[in-house]
Amino acid sequence: MRRGYDVFMAVLFAATVALMPVALYLIFVNAPEEKVMGAVQKIFYFHVPIAAVTFLSVFVLLAGATGYLWTRRAGWDHLSIASAEVGLVFCTLVLITGPIWAKPAWGVWWTWEAKLTTTLILWLLLAGILLSRAYASAPEQGARVAAVLGVVAALDVPIVYKAVDWWRGNHPIVFGAGKTNPLAPGMLSALLVSMLVFVLLYALLLAARMRLAALEDRLAALEDAAWRSQS
Amino acid sequence: MNDLHARPPGFFSAALIVARKDLRIEGRTKETLSATVLFALVELVVFGFAFDLDTIRRMGPGKVVPGLLWMTLAFSAIVGFTRSFRLERSREALIAVALAPIDRGAVYVGKWIANFALLLMLEAVLLPLTALFFDVNIVDVALPLALVVLLHTVGLAALGTLFAAVVSRLGRGEALLATLLLPAATPLFLSAVHCTASVLEATPLSADRKWLLLALGLDVLYVLVAILIFDAILEE
Numbered sequence: 001m002r003r004g005y006d007v008f009m010a011v012l013f014a015a016t017v018a019l020m021p022v023a024l025y026l027i028f029v030n031a032p033e034e035k036v037m038g039a040v041q042k043i044f045y046f047h048v049p050i051a052a053v054t055f056l057s058v059f060v061l062l063a064g065a066t067g068y069l070w071t072r073r074a075g076w077d078h079l080s081i082a083s084a085e086v087g088l089v090f091c092t093l094v095l096i097t098g099p100i101w102a103k104p105a106w107g108v109w110w111t112w113e114a115k116l117t118t119t120l121i122l123w124l125l126l127a128g129i130l131l132s133r134a135y136a137s138a139p140e141q142g143a144r145v146a147a148v149l150g151v152v153a154a155l156d157v158p159i160v161y162k163a164v165d166w167w168r169g170n171h172p173i174v175f176g177a178g179k180t181n182p183l184a185p186g187m188l189s190a191l192l193v194s195m196l197v198f199v200l201l202y203a204l205l206l207a208a209r210m211r212l213a214a215l216e217d218r219l220a221a222l223e224d225a226a227w228r229s230q231s
Numbered sequence: 232m233n234d235l236h237a238r239p240p241g242f243f244s245a246a247l248i249v250a251r252k253d254l255r256i257e258g259r260t261k262e263t264l265s266a267t268v269l270f271a272l273v274e275l276v277v278f279g280f281a282f283d284l285d286t287i288r289r290m291g292p293g294k295v296v297p298g299l300l301w302m303t304l305a306f307s308a309i310v311g312f313t314r315s316f317r318l319e320r321s322r323e324a325l326i327a328v329a330l331a332p333i334d335r336g337a338v339y340v341g342k343w344i345a346n347f348a349l350l351l352m353l354e355a356v357l358l359p360l361t362a363l364f365f366d367v368n369i370v371d372v373a374l375p376l377a378l379v380v381l382l383h384t385v386g387l388a389a390l391g392t393l394f395a396a397v398v399s400r401l402g403r404g405e406a407l408l409a410t411l412l413l414p415a416a417t418p419l420f421l422s423a424v425h426c427t428a429s430v431l432e433a434t435p436l437s438a439d440r441k442w443l444l445l446a447l448g449l450d451v452l453y454v455l456v457a458i459l460i461f462d463a464i465l466e467e
Binding site for chain 2: 121128132135141144147149151152159164167
Protein backbone atom coordinates (compact mmCIF):
# COMPACT_ATOMS: atom_id res chain seq x y z
CA MET A 1 0.00 0.00 0.00
CA ARG A 2 2.64 2.50 1.09
CA ARG A 3 5.06 1.38 -1.60
CA GLY A 4 2.38 1.77 -4.22
CA TYR A 5 1.67 5.24 -2.88
CA ASP A 6 5.36 6.20 -3.03
CA VAL A 7 5.67 5.05 -6.64
CA PHE A 8 2.45 6.86 -7.56
CA MET A 9 3.66 10.09 -5.94
CA ALA A 10 7.08 9.85 -7.56
CA VAL A 11 5.57 9.42 -11.03
CA LEU A 12 3.07 12.23 -10.45
CA PHE A 13 5.79 14.53 -9.14
CA ALA A 14 8.13 13.76 -12.03
CA ALA A 15 5.39 14.32 -14.61
CA THR A 16 4.36 17.66 -13.02
CA VAL A 17 7.92 18.95 -12.76
CA ALA A 18 8.80 17.82 -16.28
CA LEU A 19 5.74 19.41 -17.88
CA MET A 20 5.95 22.75 -16.05
CA PRO A 21 8.83 24.17 -18.13
CA VAL A 22 7.12 22.86 -21.29
CA ALA A 23 3.97 24.78 -20.37
CA LEU A 24 5.98 27.92 -19.57
CA TYR A 25 7.78 27.66 -22.92
CA LEU A 26 4.50 27.24 -24.80
CA ILE A 27 2.93 30.16 -22.93
CA PHE A 28 5.70 32.72 -23.06
CA VAL A 29 7.68 31.79 -26.17
CA ASN A 30 5.55 29.74 -28.53
CA ALA A 31 2.07 31.25 -28.16
CA PRO A 32 1.57 34.43 -30.19
CA GLU A 33 0.97 37.64 -28.29
CA GLU A 34 -2.63 38.74 -28.26
CA LYS A 35 -3.12 41.77 -30.55
CA VAL A 36 -5.20 44.00 -28.30
CA MET A 37 -4.22 43.03 -24.78
CA GLY A 38 -0.59 42.14 -25.36
CA ALA A 39 1.41 40.48 -22.60
CA VAL A 40 -1.41 40.88 -20.08
CA GLN A 41 -3.32 38.12 -21.84
CA LYS A 42 -0.65 35.57 -20.79
CA ILE A 43 -2.29 35.30 -17.38
CA PHE A 44 -5.19 33.64 -19.19
CA TYR A 45 -3.08 30.44 -19.44
CA PHE A 46 -2.85 30.36 -15.65
CA HIS A 47 -6.20 31.77 -14.66
CA VAL A 48 -8.40 29.46 -16.75
CA PRO A 49 -6.75 26.15 -15.71
CA ILE A 50 -6.71 27.23 -12.04
CA ALA A 51 -10.41 28.11 -12.24
CA ALA A 52 -11.19 24.77 -13.89
CA VAL A 53 -9.29 22.91 -11.16
CA THR A 54 -11.09 24.94 -8.47
CA PHE A 55 -14.45 23.79 -9.74
CA LEU A 56 -13.13 20.24 -10.19
CA SER A 57 -12.31 20.30 -6.48
CA VAL A 58 -16.00 21.01 -5.73
CA PHE A 59 -16.88 17.65 -7.29
CA VAL A 60 -14.08 15.95 -5.35
CA LEU A 61 -15.40 17.60 -2.18
CA LEU A 62 -18.90 16.31 -2.89
CA ALA A 63 -17.51 12.81 -3.42
CA GLY A 64 -15.43 12.93 -0.23
CA ALA A 65 -18.24 14.37 1.90
CA THR A 66 -21.00 12.02 0.70
CA GLY A 67 -18.60 9.07 0.81
CA TYR A 68 -17.82 9.86 4.43
CA LEU A 69 -21.45 10.38 5.45
CA TRP A 70 -22.35 7.11 3.76
CA THR A 71 -19.54 4.84 4.97
CA ARG A 72 -17.90 6.75 7.87
CA ARG A 73 -14.58 5.54 6.50
CA ALA A 74 -11.63 7.78 7.38
CA GLY A 75 -10.29 7.64 3.81
CA TRP A 76 -13.30 9.56 2.49
CA ASP A 77 -12.78 12.19 5.16
CA HIS A 78 -9.16 12.56 4.13
CA LEU A 79 -10.40 13.21 0.59
CA SER A 80 -12.87 15.76 1.97
CA ILE A 81 -10.15 17.58 3.99
CA ALA A 82 -7.73 17.57 1.07
CA SER A 83 -10.24 18.78 -1.51
CA ALA A 84 -11.48 21.60 0.74
CA GLU A 85 -7.97 22.83 1.59
CA VAL A 86 -6.39 22.46 -1.85
CA GLY A 87 -9.60 23.82 -3.38
CA LEU A 88 -9.37 26.91 -1.17
CA VAL A 89 -5.78 27.51 -2.29
CA PHE A 90 -6.72 27.29 -5.96
CA CYS A 91 -9.85 29.38 -5.38
CA THR A 92 -7.68 32.08 -3.79
CA LEU A 93 -5.41 32.01 -6.85
CA VAL A 94 -8.44 32.44 -9.12
CA LEU A 95 -9.52 35.48 -7.14
CA ILE A 96 -6.00 36.95 -7.38
CA THR A 97 -5.25 36.22 -11.04
CA GLY A 98 -8.73 37.31 -12.17
CA PRO A 99 -8.56 40.96 -11.05
CA ILE A 100 -4.94 41.28 -12.30
CA TRP A 101 -6.31 40.56 -15.76
CA ALA A 102 -9.63 42.36 -15.26
CA LYS A 103 -8.08 45.74 -14.43
CA PRO A 104 -6.30 46.25 -17.78
CA ALA A 105 -8.93 44.36 -19.80
CA TRP A 106 -12.19 45.67 -18.30
CA GLY A 107 -10.91 48.75 -16.53
CA VAL A 108 -12.07 47.54 -13.11
CA TRP A 109 -10.64 45.11 -10.56
CA TRP A 110 -13.98 43.53 -9.84
CA THR A 111 -17.52 43.25 -11.21
CA TRP A 112 -20.44 41.32 -9.71
CA GLU A 113 -20.69 39.04 -12.72
CA ALA A 114 -21.83 35.41 -12.24
CA LYS A 115 -18.44 33.70 -12.55
CA LEU A 116 -16.69 36.12 -10.21
CA THR A 117 -19.46 36.16 -7.65
CA THR A 118 -19.76 32.38 -7.63
CA THR A 119 -16.01 32.02 -7.12
CA LEU A 120 -16.09 34.45 -4.21
CA ILE A 121 -19.05 32.63 -2.63
CA LEU A 122 -17.27 29.30 -3.13
CA TRP A 123 -14.23 30.76 -1.35
CA LEU A 124 -16.45 31.77 1.59
CA LEU A 125 -18.11 28.35 1.70
CA LEU A 126 -14.75 26.53 1.69
CA ALA A 127 -13.35 28.86 4.33
CA GLY A 128 -16.46 28.23 6.45
CA ILE A 129 -15.95 24.48 6.19
CA LEU A 130 -12.30 24.71 7.28
CA LEU A 131 -13.20 27.11 10.09
CA SER A 132 -15.93 24.78 11.38
CA ARG A 133 -13.63 21.79 11.26
CA ALA A 134 -11.05 23.70 13.26
CA TYR A 135 -13.67 24.52 15.92
CA ALA A 136 -14.60 20.86 16.49
CA SER A 137 -13.76 19.37 19.87
CA ALA A 138 -12.90 15.94 18.42
CA PRO A 139 -11.57 14.94 14.98
CA GLU A 140 -14.61 12.72 14.29
CA GLN A 141 -16.95 15.60 15.07
CA GLY A 142 -14.95 17.83 12.73
CA ALA A 143 -15.17 15.19 10.03
CA ARG A 144 -18.96 14.90 10.34
CA VAL A 145 -19.52 18.66 10.46
CA ALA A 146 -17.23 19.23 7.46
CA ALA A 147 -19.02 16.49 5.53
CA VAL A 148 -22.45 18.01 6.23
CA LEU A 149 -21.28 21.49 5.22
CA GLY A 150 -19.36 20.07 2.26
CA VAL A 151 -22.42 18.35 0.80
CA VAL A 152 -24.51 21.53 1.09
CA ALA A 153 -21.72 23.74 -0.31
CA ALA A 154 -21.02 21.48 -3.28
CA LEU A 155 -24.71 21.19 -4.19
CA ASP A 156 -25.12 24.93 -3.74
CA VAL A 157 -22.35 26.15 -6.05
CA PRO A 158 -24.03 25.45 -9.43
CA ILE A 159 -27.30 26.94 -8.11
CA VAL A 160 -25.45 30.05 -6.94
CA TYR A 161 -24.00 30.40 -10.43
CA LYS A 162 -27.39 30.11 -12.09
CA ALA A 163 -29.06 32.49 -9.63
CA VAL A 164 -26.40 35.20 -9.97
CA ASP A 165 -26.57 34.80 -13.74
CA TRP A 166 -30.33 35.44 -13.68
CA TRP A 167 -29.92 38.22 -11.15
CA ARG A 168 -27.51 40.18 -13.34
CA GLY A 169 -29.65 39.66 -16.44
CA ASN A 170 -27.93 38.75 -19.69
CA HIS A 171 -24.64 40.40 -18.90
CA PRO A 172 -22.41 40.72 -21.97
CA ILE A 173 -20.21 37.70 -21.61
CA VAL A 174 -16.59 38.66 -22.03
CA PHE A 175 -15.32 35.15 -22.58
CA GLY A 176 -18.06 34.50 -25.14
CA ALA A 177 -15.92 36.44 -27.59
CA GLY A 178 -13.59 33.42 -27.70
CA LYS A 179 -16.34 31.32 -29.23
CA THR A 180 -16.64 33.36 -32.43
CA ASN A 181 -12.93 33.83 -33.08
CA PRO A 182 -11.19 30.74 -31.72
CA LEU A 183 -7.76 30.85 -30.17
CA ALA A 184 -4.71 30.77 -32.43
CA PRO A 185 -3.19 27.25 -32.62
CA GLY A 186 -0.21 28.21 -30.47
CA MET A 187 -2.57 29.62 -27.84
CA LEU A 188 -4.69 26.50 -27.72
CA SER A 189 -1.74 24.13 -27.21
CA ALA A 190 -0.37 26.41 -24.48
CA LEU A 191 -3.75 26.39 -22.73
CA LEU A 192 -4.14 22.62 -22.98
CA VAL A 193 -0.66 21.83 -21.65
CA SER A 194 -1.08 24.38 -18.89
CA MET A 195 -4.41 22.76 -18.02
CA LEU A 196 -2.72 19.35 -17.82
CA VAL A 197 0.03 20.72 -15.57
CA PHE A 198 -2.48 22.26 -13.18
CA VAL A 199 -4.57 19.07 -13.03
CA LEU A 200 -1.40 17.10 -12.25
CA LEU A 201 -0.37 19.65 -9.63
CA TYR A 202 -3.83 19.45 -8.09
CA ALA A 203 -3.68 15.64 -7.98
CA LEU A 204 -0.21 15.82 -6.42
CA LEU A 205 -1.26 18.25 -3.70
CA LEU A 206 -4.47 16.33 -3.09
CA ALA A 207 -2.64 13.03 -2.67
CA ALA A 208 -0.01 14.60 -0.41
CA ARG A 209 -2.66 16.23 1.78
CA MET A 210 -4.61 12.96 2.02
CA ARG A 211 -1.45 11.17 3.07
CA LEU A 212 -0.79 13.86 5.68
CA ALA A 213 -4.32 13.47 7.04
CA ALA A 214 -3.84 9.69 7.30
CA LEU A 215 -0.55 10.22 9.16
CA GLU A 216 -2.19 12.72 11.51
CA ASP A 217 -4.86 10.13 12.29
CA ARG A 218 -2.23 7.51 12.96
CA LEU A 219 -0.22 9.82 15.18
CA ALA A 220 -3.32 10.66 17.19
CA ALA A 221 -4.09 6.94 17.61
CA LEU A 222 -0.51 6.21 18.73
CA GLU A 223 -0.54 9.10 21.21
CA ASP A 224 -3.84 7.83 22.53
CA ALA A 225 -2.45 4.30 22.93
CA ALA A 226 0.69 5.58 24.65
CA TRP A 227 -1.38 7.65 27.05
CA ARG A 228 -3.60 4.68 27.83
CA SER A 229 -0.67 2.33 28.51
CA GLN A 230 0.84 4.84 30.95
CA SER A 231 -2.25 5.45 33.04
CA MET B 232 -47.98 13.45 24.54
CA ASN B 233 -49.72 12.79 27.83
CA ASP B 234 -50.21 9.07 27.45
CA LEU B 235 -47.31 6.63 27.46
CA HIS B 236 -46.62 5.30 24.03
CA ALA B 237 -46.28 1.56 23.83
CA ARG B 238 -44.29 1.95 20.65
CA PRO B 239 -42.26 4.90 19.46
CA PRO B 240 -44.12 7.51 17.40
CA GLY B 241 -43.79 7.55 13.63
CA PHE B 242 -41.78 10.10 11.66
CA PHE B 243 -44.38 12.83 11.39
CA SER B 244 -45.86 12.52 14.85
CA ALA B 245 -42.33 12.55 16.29
CA ALA B 246 -41.57 15.70 14.30
CA LEU B 247 -44.77 17.31 15.57
CA ILE B 248 -43.89 16.40 19.16
CA VAL B 249 -40.51 18.14 18.80
CA ALA B 250 -42.08 21.18 17.13
CA ARG B 251 -44.84 21.41 19.76
CA LYS B 252 -42.30 21.17 22.55
CA ASP B 253 -40.21 24.01 21.14
CA LEU B 254 -43.21 26.21 20.43
CA ARG B 255 -44.68 25.55 23.88
CA ILE B 256 -41.42 26.57 25.56
CA GLU B 257 -41.35 29.67 23.34
CA GLY B 258 -44.98 30.38 24.19
CA ARG B 259 -44.10 30.40 27.88
CA THR B 260 -40.81 32.29 27.77
CA LYS B 261 -41.22 34.34 24.55
CA GLU B 262 -37.43 34.64 24.63
CA THR B 263 -36.64 34.07 20.98
CA LEU B 264 -39.48 36.16 19.61
CA SER B 265 -38.73 39.14 21.82
CA ALA B 266 -35.03 38.92 20.91
CA THR B 267 -35.59 38.62 17.16
CA VAL B 268 -38.37 41.20 16.92
CA LEU B 269 -36.45 43.78 18.94
CA PHE B 270 -33.30 43.16 16.93
CA ALA B 271 -35.29 43.54 13.69
CA LEU B 272 -36.69 46.83 14.94
CA VAL B 273 -33.20 48.11 15.74
CA GLU B 274 -32.01 47.09 12.28
CA LEU B 275 -34.88 48.96 10.63
CA VAL B 276 -34.02 52.08 12.58
CA VAL B 277 -30.37 51.78 11.55
CA PHE B 278 -31.39 51.30 7.91
CA GLY B 279 -33.69 54.28 8.27
CA PHE B 280 -30.63 56.39 9.02
CA ALA B 281 -28.49 54.70 6.37
CA PHE B 282 -30.94 55.17 3.49
CA ASP B 283 -32.58 58.49 2.91
CA LEU B 284 -36.37 58.13 2.63
CA ASP B 285 -36.62 60.69 -0.19
CA THR B 286 -34.12 58.74 -2.26
CA ILE B 287 -36.00 55.50 -1.61
CA ARG B 288 -39.27 57.17 -2.66
CA ARG B 289 -37.71 58.51 -5.83
CA MET B 290 -36.25 55.14 -6.81
CA GLY B 291 -39.55 53.34 -6.30
CA PRO B 292 -40.48 50.53 -3.92
CA GLY B 293 -38.66 47.81 -5.88
CA LYS B 294 -35.12 49.17 -5.53
CA VAL B 295 -33.87 49.32 -1.95
CA VAL B 296 -36.72 48.13 0.24
CA PRO B 297 -36.74 44.42 -0.77
CA GLY B 298 -33.02 44.04 -0.04
CA LEU B 299 -33.41 45.91 3.20
CA LEU B 300 -36.36 43.74 4.24
CA TRP B 301 -34.52 40.47 3.58
CA MET B 302 -31.31 41.69 5.19
CA THR B 303 -33.23 42.56 8.34
CA LEU B 304 -35.02 39.24 8.24
CA ALA B 305 -31.79 37.29 7.63
CA PHE B 306 -29.94 38.85 10.55
CA SER B 307 -32.86 38.48 12.95
CA ALA B 308 -33.45 34.93 11.78
CA ILE B 309 -29.82 34.10 12.56
CA VAL B 310 -30.38 35.26 16.13
CA GLY B 311 -33.46 33.05 16.31
CA PHE B 312 -31.84 29.97 14.73
CA THR B 313 -28.90 30.11 17.12
CA ARG B 314 -31.32 30.00 20.03
CA SER B 315 -33.25 27.04 18.66
CA PHE B 316 -30.62 24.53 19.83
CA ARG B 317 -29.56 26.45 22.91
CA LEU B 318 -32.08 24.65 25.11
CA GLU B 319 -30.75 21.28 24.05
CA ARG B 320 -27.19 22.34 24.65
CA SER B 321 -27.66 23.11 28.30
CA ARG B 322 -27.51 20.04 30.57
CA GLU B 323 -26.63 17.83 27.58
CA ALA B 324 -30.28 17.57 26.60
CA LEU B 325 -29.27 16.96 22.99
CA ILE B 326 -27.98 13.53 24.01
CA ALA B 327 -31.43 12.71 25.39
CA VAL B 328 -33.00 13.89 22.14
CA ALA B 329 -30.50 11.81 20.16
CA LEU B 330 -31.29 8.77 22.34
CA ALA B 331 -35.05 9.06 21.82
CA PRO B 332 -36.37 6.12 19.80
CA ILE B 333 -37.36 8.29 16.85
CA ASP B 334 -35.84 8.96 13.47
CA ARG B 335 -33.24 11.72 13.75
CA GLY B 336 -34.56 13.23 10.58
CA ALA B 337 -37.82 13.73 12.50
CA VAL B 338 -35.95 15.78 15.13
CA TYR B 339 -34.73 17.99 12.31
CA VAL B 340 -38.20 18.32 10.79
CA GLY B 341 -39.64 19.25 14.20
CA LYS B 342 -37.01 21.94 14.74
CA TRP B 343 -37.54 23.19 11.20
CA ILE B 344 -41.32 23.50 11.72
CA ALA B 345 -40.78 25.38 14.99
CA ASN B 346 -38.25 27.74 13.40
CA PHE B 347 -40.56 28.26 10.42
CA ALA B 348 -43.44 29.18 12.73
CA LEU B 349 -41.25 31.61 14.68
CA LEU B 350 -40.04 33.23 11.46
CA LEU B 351 -43.64 33.70 10.32
CA MET B 352 -44.45 35.49 13.57
CA LEU B 353 -41.37 37.68 13.16
CA GLU B 354 -42.39 38.48 9.58
CA ALA B 355 -45.92 39.36 10.70
CA VAL B 356 -44.36 42.21 12.68
CA LEU B 357 -41.48 43.04 10.37
CA LEU B 358 -43.44 43.41 7.10
CA PRO B 359 -45.91 46.08 8.31
CA LEU B 360 -43.12 47.94 10.10
CA THR B 361 -40.96 48.00 6.96
CA ALA B 362 -43.93 49.22 4.94
CA LEU B 363 -44.58 51.92 7.52
CA PHE B 364 -40.99 53.15 7.90
CA PHE B 365 -40.13 53.17 4.21
CA ASP B 366 -43.47 54.30 2.84
CA VAL B 367 -44.33 51.22 0.80
CA ASN B 368 -47.85 50.06 0.12
CA ILE B 369 -48.12 46.36 0.93
CA VAL B 370 -51.89 46.21 1.43
CA ASP B 371 -52.70 46.09 -2.28
CA VAL B 372 -50.15 43.33 -2.93
CA ALA B 373 -50.71 41.45 0.33
CA LEU B 374 -51.54 38.10 -1.25
CA PRO B 375 -48.64 37.73 -3.72
CA LEU B 376 -46.28 39.22 -1.12
CA ALA B 377 -47.42 36.66 1.45
CA LEU B 378 -46.85 33.87 -1.08
CA VAL B 379 -43.32 35.07 -1.91
CA VAL B 380 -42.38 35.51 1.74
CA LEU B 381 -43.83 32.12 2.69
CA LEU B 382 -42.04 30.30 -0.13
CA HIS B 383 -38.64 31.71 0.79
CA THR B 384 -39.14 31.39 4.53
CA VAL B 385 -39.52 27.62 4.14
CA GLY B 386 -36.04 27.35 2.60
CA LEU B 387 -34.46 29.87 4.95
CA ALA B 388 -35.79 27.97 7.97
CA ALA B 389 -34.62 24.67 6.43
CA LEU B 390 -31.03 25.73 5.84
CA GLY B 391 -30.91 27.83 9.01
CA THR B 392 -32.04 24.94 11.19
CA LEU B 393 -29.45 22.57 9.71
CA PHE B 394 -26.59 25.04 10.12
CA ALA B 395 -27.77 26.08 13.59
CA ALA B 396 -27.44 22.45 14.64
CA VAL B 397 -23.88 22.38 13.27
CA VAL B 398 -22.97 25.62 15.02
CA SER B 399 -24.55 24.50 18.29
CA ARG B 400 -22.63 21.21 18.09
CA LEU B 401 -19.41 23.19 17.72
CA GLY B 402 -20.32 25.32 20.74
CA ARG B 403 -20.36 28.52 18.69
CA GLY B 404 -22.86 31.32 18.21
CA GLU B 405 -24.29 33.82 15.77
CA ALA B 406 -20.97 34.82 14.19
CA LEU B 407 -20.23 31.35 12.82
CA LEU B 408 -23.86 30.80 11.82
CA ALA B 409 -23.88 34.04 9.82
CA THR B 410 -20.56 33.12 8.19
CA LEU B 411 -21.90 29.73 7.11
CA LEU B 412 -25.52 30.56 6.34
CA LEU B 413 -25.36 33.82 4.39
CA PRO B 414 -23.11 32.58 1.55
CA ALA B 415 -24.89 29.22 1.35
CA ALA B 416 -28.30 30.90 1.18
CA THR B 417 -27.23 33.27 -1.64
CA PRO B 418 -29.55 31.77 -4.29
CA LEU B 419 -32.48 31.84 -1.88
CA PHE B 420 -31.90 35.50 -0.97
CA LEU B 421 -31.43 36.54 -4.59
CA SER B 422 -34.71 34.88 -5.46
CA ALA B 423 -36.44 36.39 -2.42
CA VAL B 424 -35.27 39.94 -3.15
CA HIS B 425 -36.04 39.66 -6.85
CA CYS B 426 -39.58 38.32 -6.30
CA THR B 427 -40.30 40.82 -3.51
CA ALA B 428 -39.17 43.64 -5.77
CA SER B 429 -41.50 42.56 -8.57
CA VAL B 430 -44.40 42.19 -6.16
CA LEU B 431 -43.83 45.68 -4.72
CA GLU B 432 -43.66 47.10 -8.23
CA ALA B 433 -46.99 45.37 -8.93
CA THR B 434 -45.58 43.06 -11.60
CA PRO B 435 -47.71 39.90 -11.88
CA LEU B 436 -46.04 36.88 -10.27
CA SER B 437 -46.31 34.85 -13.47
CA ALA B 438 -43.40 36.92 -14.84
CA ASP B 439 -41.16 35.44 -12.15
CA ARG B 440 -42.07 31.83 -12.71
CA LYS B 441 -38.45 30.69 -13.00
CA TRP B 442 -37.47 32.37 -9.73
CA LEU B 443 -40.45 30.90 -7.89
CA LEU B 444 -39.60 27.45 -9.24
CA LEU B 445 -36.00 27.94 -8.15
CA ALA B 446 -37.17 28.86 -4.64
CA LEU B 447 -39.49 25.87 -4.53
CA GLY B 448 -36.66 23.61 -5.73
CA LEU B 449 -34.33 25.02 -3.07
CA ASP B 450 -36.98 24.47 -0.37
CA VAL B 451 -37.32 20.81 -1.34
CA LEU B 452 -33.57 20.30 -1.81
CA TYR B 453 -32.58 21.83 1.54
CA VAL B 454 -35.22 19.92 3.50
CA LEU B 455 -34.46 16.57 1.87
CA VAL B 456 -30.69 16.91 2.16
CA ALA B 457 -31.01 18.04 5.76
CA ILE B 458 -33.24 15.07 6.69
CA LEU B 459 -30.72 12.71 5.13
CA ILE B 460 -27.62 14.15 6.78
CA PHE B 461 -28.93 15.47 10.10
CA ASP B 462 -28.06 12.14 11.68
CA ALA B 463 -24.34 12.99 11.33
CA ILE B 464 -24.76 16.13 13.45
CA LEU B 465 -26.60 14.50 16.35
CA GLU B 466 -24.14 11.62 16.54
CA GLU B 467 -21.75 11.68 19.49
